[in-house]
Structure formats: C-alpha cells, structure tokens
Amino acid sequence: MRMSRMFGHTLREAPSEADTPGHAFLIRGGYIDQLMAGAYTFMPLGHRVKRRIEQVVREEMDAAGAQEVTMPAIQPAELWDQTGRRAGMGATLFQLRDRRERELALGPTHEEVVTRLFSDHAVSYRDLPVTLYQIQTKFRDEARPRGGLIRVREFTMKDAYSFDADDAGLDVSYGAMFEAYRRIFARCGVPTVPVQADSGAIGGKGSQEFIFLTDIGEDTIILCDTCTYAANQEKAEFVRPAAIGSDALPIEEVATPGTTSIEALAAFLGVEERQTAKAVFFMAKQNATGETFPVFAVVRGDLDVNEVKLANALGGAELRAMVDSEIAAYGIVAGYASPVGLRDDLRVVADLSLRDAPNLVAGANKAGFHLRNVNLGRDWQAAVTGDIASAQAGHGCARCAAEGRDGHLRAERGIEMGHVFRLDYTYTSKMNVTVQDASGGQLTPTMGCYGIGVGRILAAAAEAHCDEAGLAWPTEVAPYDVHLVGIGLDRDAEAAADADALYAELTAAGLDVLFDDRDERPGVKFNDADLLGVPVRLTVSSRNTKAGAVEAKARTAAEAESIARADVLAHVQSLREAGLAACSVEAIERQARGH
RNA sequence: CGGGGUGUAGCUCAGCUUGGCAGAGCGCUUCGUUCGGGACGAAGAGGUCCGCGGUUCAAAUCCGCGCACCCCGACCA
Known part of the structure; x- marks a missing residue:
C-alpha cells in the first residue's frame, strides 16, 4: 500500500471523545471513526487489523475442530419467545417489524x-459431537455504550456452540474451546486471565x-495472591x-441519633463494623414467573451486598433498588432499617x-434508634440464607482455606474478552x-x-x-x-528506485508493506510510523542507498540499525520471528496476572 | 433511567458573563525556500455557531422546547 493513496489522515491532537491512550491513538492514526454512540467504522487500517484478528480466531477454531457457518443476523422474534428470552433480554434486544x-x-x-x-439437521447420536461457529455482526441496544470499542451496540463477535451427547463429551468440547481461547488471546498479544464467572x-x-x-x-476481578484462584466479583x-x-x-434498644x-453507627457505639448488620432493599422480578416482590437483604456490616449473587440466591431475578415511596410503603425506615419485626410480604435474604x-447491632426501624444483641434465628428469620456478599481485597481465599493454606484476595479491574459457558440442557430442553x-x-x-x-481484542491490543x-x-x-x-x-x-525495488521484494516475499512514498519531511514520516505502530520500520534514503544499506528498527526497539541491502529480507524475517515468539502462550500468560 | 458536562471550520478550542463584521492554532490547497524526528514565508479555500421557536432594531451570545455526544451511576449474555 502506498501511503500517498491511503484514505484518512493522521491527527496531531487526540479528539476529545477519547479517554484512554489506546483509543486516542486508534482515532489519531485513522484506524476507527465513530458514527454514533456505540457504532464505529473500521477505516482501512482498522479493518486490516480486524481481519487479521478474525484470521487468528478462524485458524484456532478450525484447528480445534469447529466448523464455520453464517447464521442470519435478522431473526423471527417468536424464536426468542420459545426460550423466554424476548422478555428476558428486555430493551437490549433490537426489535423491528417487516412489511407484513x-x-x-x-x-x-x-x-x-x-x-x-x-x-x-442432526438426527442421530452419530452426528455428535459437533461445534459450529461464526464470525458475525451482533446487535445489542446497550443502555450506555462507552469506552470506545469496549461497549458498543453493533460489534463483530465470534460465537461458537457445541453439542454433545453427555457431560463427559461437553467437558471435551469445552476444554478444546478453552485451549483455543488461550492461543487466540496470546497470538493477538492480549494477556488474559481465565476467571470463574456468573452465567x-x-x-x-x-x-x-x-x-x-x-x-x-x-x-472487578478477585484474584488470590497465593494460588491461581480468580473470579469475577459477581461470582x-x-x-x-x-x-x-x-x-x-437479651435484645436492647439504644438511642443512636444521626447514625x-x-x-x-460503629463509631458512635464503639463497636467494629462486623458487629453490625446492614440492610438493603430491592424490588425483584422473578425471571421464571415474572412475579414482582420486595426483597430485604441483610449482610454483616463489614460487607457489601452483591446484586448478582443476591439475584442468583433468589433463583434468578431482576433487581432494582427500591425508591423512597416503596421503602415507606413497606414500613421501612431508611438508615435505621431492621430485620426484626418486618412485614411478612418482604422476602428476607441473609x-x-x-x-x-x-449479638449484632441492627436498626430499630425507628429514626434515631438501633437494637443491640440482634441474633438471626432468635430475633428474625430469613427466607433464604446464602452467599450474597461481595468478596473484597484482603478477604481470605476460599480455595486456599479448603486446602489448608492462608491465601488472601486482591481486587483488580478488567475487561471481558471472551466467555465460555456450559449451557447444559437449557436450550435443547426448552426447544x-x-x-x-x-x-x-x-x-x-x-x-x-x-x-x-473481535473489536474488544483490537481495543485491548492497542x-x-x-x-x-x-x-x-x-x-x-x-x-x-x-x-x-x-x-x-x-x-x-x-534511492527512489531502491525503495521501489525493496517494496516489490518484500511484497513478493509475502509481506504486507505500507510504503510511505509521500512528499513529507522525515520528521513527519517517522512520527506517523511511530503513531501507526507497524512492527518493523525500514528506512530508505540517499544516505543509505549510497552505503548499500537500509535502516531497520523494530517498533519496540530503542534504536535503528543499519542492515546491508542484501540482508534486509532475512533481517525482517528474524524481527518477525522475534515478534511471534513474544506472543507465545507462555510469554503472554506470564504477563497476564501482572503485578 | 437518575446525576453532571459539552455542542462554533476536517481536529483542538477561544468568543457567550455585559447582544453589534465569524475567530485562533493545527490540518487542507497553490507558489517559493527548505529537507534524517511533526520546517519557514506568502497567498488562499473552508461555517446550518446542533435544531426549532421566542425576545430584540440586532442573537453564536438572552429565554423556552427538543436533539446529539461524553462522563459517573443504574443496567449489561
């Protein structure tokens, strides 16, 4: 590609919409362009990166035995009724009507x-196992697209689906995909950590x-500092x-004004936070039945309610915080809420x-008062008792504890690049x-x-x-x-003839070459080369041509080196090899957990 | 959906408080001089000041109603 003909210009200043370095460079380099919230054009450079990522994905899926198909993006809504997900997806599902x-x-x-x-098409157990995949555009009407390519409303996704006769077969299919994913992310240079997740x-x-x-x-991702345990905070x-x-x-009421x-509260009474009980209230809608009911969730004061865990403890429900009028209607006094003496229609989860x-301190359900020595089972009952609290940095690792070690958890932020599920019989039985x-x-x-x-891989690699x-x-x-x-x-x-010849040689050797043939000053070209980030830079000039040499520099190297003209192709290949080695599974996974 | 912010040239922004000729830098075009890390000079092109309505002799500027985008939260396969 001759750069003088390439569509798009590099920008010297980062557009104001970019809030991370990688996103800013993608825009400045002319890789992507935003059309509206959550919808991006991949310009020629971005499109090439996207295609190469897809190629890596395709190679690994094929190698894992999956078969590529293309399914329609446009679908009958009634298909979504069969599994109950038209309602379950809510507004996130883009819906439309045809002319009829x-x-x-x-x-x-x-x-x-x-x-x-x-x-x-499958009629017999002999048709199993089978894994189908596609690389295709997906549509989700996200409530709030954000973060450049991270959360968008139209995006390219590789989705694969396996069918097996039994659990042992699923384990094999799942394992093959898991291993393929490790290789895909490594080859794309994106360090990832596999974590336990909510489904x-x-x-x-x-x-x-x-x-x-x-x-x-x-x-938020929770990782153990001692073992390999890692999980999404939701899980x-x-x-x-x-x-x-x-x-x-014995229970006892105390005046606790303004707490x-x-x-x-803990400071006022001189107790630790773990000697108190904390209550949070939600309105829940049961996924299975659509039933709506109020929920009163209680955790110890040193912990926080995790809504995803709470929803799971309720058997799958959609939650939203109660509004003030609802809190009042259920007879709850915010700030002094108590699980003791609650109305029967509130579902209590502990x-x-x-x-x-x-002997915890809990609210008295009366402004300005709390109760001392409140005990679950004696003073109040829970409809459900389960894990509804968020793990936090500093908490003990459950796996280590089970195996007699003393591991502690830390918390980090992360982006989900891929997700593998054991669906079990959910869809096959419903359908x-x-x-x-x-x-x-x-x-x-x-x-x-x-x-x-796919777009997230591009963004994360950047x-x-x-x-x-x-x-x-x-x-x-x-x-x-x-x-x-x-x-x-x-x-x-x-020198011009030399550059043309080298361009032809490299291309003939199967390399994709971006040739900056523009009539620009050297500084502009070098800066653009750094901005665009192609792994290997070669410089041809009068100086070099007279010396029978070409300058070569890996994008990540500090200095360029002079290479004899005859050795250029071999040198480029060796830089390429080094680049590939840097993205081996071992090399990338070593970086993944970081810190 | 709740809260906050922004909307003026391709990009980054000033101008708005106190109404009075539409601006700067970068980028772009042409010419000249330059030429190994974002050169210099000269001459140019480029505008629905987000939209609609109102106030006014006069609106980018004041008022009202919308829309879009960004951020925080809610939400999120």
Whole structure:
C-alpha cells in the first residue's frame, strides 16, 4: 500500500471523545471513526487489523475442530419467545417489524438460531459431537455504550456452540474451546486471565471469562495472591472475616441519633463494623414467573451486598433498588432499617456472614434508634440464607482455606474478552431438541457456547501495546508487517528506485508493506510510523542507498540499525520471528496476572 | 433511567458573563525556500455557531422546547 493513496489522515491532537491512550491513538492514526454512540467504522487500517484478528480466531477454531457457518443476523422474534428470552433480554434486544408486520429481532447472540439449526439437521447420536461457529455482526441496544470499542451496540463477535451427547463429551468440547481461547488471546498479544464467572441471563451451569486486566476495565476481578484462584466479583467466593463470638444476650434498644451509615453507627457505639448488620432493599422480578416482590437483604456490616449473587440466591431475578415511596410503603425506615419485626410480604435474604455472628447491632426501624444483641434465628428469620456478599481485597481465599493454606484476595479491574459457558440442557430442553441414541431411544444433547469480541481484542491490543508516541501492534494483528519509509525520494532517483525495488521484494516475499512514498519531511514520516505502530520500520534514503544499506528498527526497539541491502529480507524475517515468539502462550500468560 | 458536562471550520478550542463584521492554532490547497524526528514565508479555500421557536432594531451570545455526544451511576449474555 502506498501511503500517498491511503484514505484518512493522521491527527496531531487526540479528539476529545477519547479517554484512554489506546483509543486516542486508534482515532489519531485513522484506524476507527465513530458514527454514533456505540457504532464505529473500521477505516482501512482498522479493518486490516480486524481481519487479521478474525484470521487468528478462524485458524484456532478450525484447528480445534469447529466448523464455520453464517447464521442470519435478522431473526423471527417468536424464536426468542420459545426460550423466554424476548422478555428476558428486555430493551437490549433490537426489535423491528417487516412489511407484513411480522416481528423480528436483530441477533444479539445465536443460541436460539443455532439450536434450531442443529435440530433441523442432526438426527442421530452419530452426528455428535459437533461445534459450529461464526464470525458475525451482533446487535445489542446497550443502555450506555462507552469506552470506545469496549461497549458498543453493533460489534463483530465470534460465537461458537457445541453439542454433545453427555457431560463427559461437553467437558471435551469445552476444554478444546478453552485451549483455543488461550492461543487466540496470546497470538493477538492480549494477556488474559481465565476467571470463574456468573452465567447471567444466558443460563447454564458454570462459565469462565477471559479477562484483560486493566485499570479502565468495567468489571472487578478477585484474584488470590497465593494460588491461581480468580473470579469475577459477581461470582467470587471468599472466607468471611471471623465474627466476634459470645453467648446470645437479651435484645436492647439504644438511642443512636444521626447514625444512618454503618461507619457512623460503629463509631458512635464503639463497636467494629462486623458487629453490625446492614440492610438493603430491592424490588425483584422473578425471571421464571415474572412475579414482582420486595426483597430485604441483610449482610454483616463489614460487607457489601452483591446484586448478582443476591439475584442468583433468589433463583434468578431482576433487581432494582427500591425508591423512597416503596421503602415507606413497606414500613421501612431508611438508615435505621431492621430485620426484626418486618412485614411478612418482604422476602428476607441473609448472607452467610450472619449465621454465626451473635449479638449484632441492627436498626430499630425507628429514626434515631438501633437494637443491640440482634441474633438471626432468635430475633428474625430469613427466607433464604446464602452467599450474597461481595468478596473484597484482603478477604481470605476460599480455595486456599479448603486446602489448608492462608491465601488472601486482591481486587483488580478488567475487561471481558471472551466467555465460555456450559449451557447444559437449557436450550435443547426448552426447544425440545432430541436425537436418536444408540439403543433406539431419544437423547437430549448438552450444549456449550463460546464468545469472543473481535473489536474488544483490537481495543485491548492497542491498550496493551502503546507508548507515548503511539501504537506498537503485536506481530500477528498488525495492519502491515513492514512500514517502509522513503526519505527524500523526490530528490534522488537512485534511492527512489531502491525503495521501489525493496517494496516489490518484500511484497513478493509475502509481506504486507505500507510504503510511505509521500512528499513529507522525515520528521513527519517517522512520527506517523511511530503513531501507526507497524512492527518493523525500514528506512530508505540517499544516505543509505549510497552505503548499500537500509535502516531497520523494530517498533519496540530503542534504536535503528543499519542492515546491508542484501540482508534486509532475512533481517525482517528474524524481527518477525522475534515478534511471534513474544506472543507465545507462555510469554503472554506470564504477563497476564501482572503485578 | 437518575446525576453532571459539552455542542462554533476536517481536529483542538477561544468568543457567550455585559447582544453589534465569524475567530485562533493545527490540518487542507497553490507558489517559493527548505529537507534524517511533526520546517519557514506568502497567498488562499473552508461555517446550518446542533435544531426549532421566542425576545430584540440586532442573537453564536438572552429565554423556552427538543436533539446529539461524553462522563459517573443504574443496567449489561
């Protein structure tokens, strides 16, 4: 590609919409352009990176035995009714009508479509196992798109779906995808950590996310400093700090004016936060039945309620915080709320931390008063007792505790790059999918699904590989292999001929070359080369041509070196090899947990 | 959906308080001089001041109603 013909210009200043270095460089370099909130154009450079990422994904999926298909993005809405997800997805599902008023949806994911496809074509257990995948545009009407390419409304996703006869088969299919994901992220230069995750509305039993740890991430990830345990905070198990024990004492009311927070309450009474109980109230809508009911959640004062865990403890529900009028209507006094003497219509959920925590301070449900020596079981009852609290940095690691070690957790921010799910029989049973088994009966297949955000990989690779001057793409996903910079070619016909010849040679060797043939000053070209971040830069100039040499510099190297003209191709290949080695699974995973 | 912010040239922004010729830097075009880390000079092109309505002799500026985008939160497969 001759740069003089390339569409788009580099920018000297970062557009105001960019809030991270990688995002700013992608815009300044002319890789991407925003059309509206959550919708981006991939310009020629960005499109090339995207295509290369897709190529890596495709190679690894094929190598893992998955078969590529393309399913329609536009789908009948009734298909979503079969699994109850039209309602479950809510406003996130883009819906429209065709000219005959038939209700349609733009696919946010394809479990329904692929299950229907499988059902139409698989008839026997001999058709199992099978894994299908596609690389396709997905649509989700996100409440708030943000973070450049991180959360968008239209995006390219690789989604794969496996069908197996039994759990052992699913384990094999799931494991193959898991290993393929490790290689994909490594080859794309994105360090990721696999973490235990909540399965969310997609359902199933158990899932893992591949997380790129970064301060700009939307998710909180809990990691053990001793073992390899890692989990999304929505899922993370932890050892609760010990309660302060003593025999149950009689309940007693105390005046505690102006103490509407746990912190203020503990300070006022001279007790620790773990000697108090904290209450939070929600309105819940049961996913399965649509039933709406009020929830009164209680955790020990040193912990916080985790809404995802709470929703799971309720058997799958949508939660929102109660508004003031609802709080009043249920007879709750905010700031002094008490699980003692609650109305019957409130569903009380208690965290595990309250089970052996005697004599806590809880609200009196009367402004300015609290109760001392409140005990679960004696003074109040919970409809559900479970893990509804968030793990925090400093808490004990549950896995270490179970294995007799003393590990502690830390918290970091991260972005979900991929997610692998054991769907189990969720979709096949809801959609009545069976195949014939070996004995002439019918069996319901078990499923897995596996997603990767292509645009997120691009964004994360940019974020993970840049410096003050610009991007520094990992070898396999770079838009070009070589950035050939010509200096003063308009004034030196010999050097110009040399550059043209080198461009042809490199291209003939199968390398993608970006040739800066523009009539610009050297400084402009070098700065643009640094900004665009092609892994290898070659410089041809009168000086070099006269010396029978070319200057070569890896984007990540500090200095350029002079290479004899005859050795250039071999040198480029060796730089490329080094670049590939830097993105081996071992090299990338060593960086992943960082710190 | 709640809270906050912004909207003026391709980009970054000033001008708005106190109404009176539409501005700067960068980028772009042409010419000249330059030419190995974002050169210099000269001459140019480029505007729905987010939209609609109102106040006024006069609105980028004041008022009202919208819209869009960004950030925080809620939400998020």
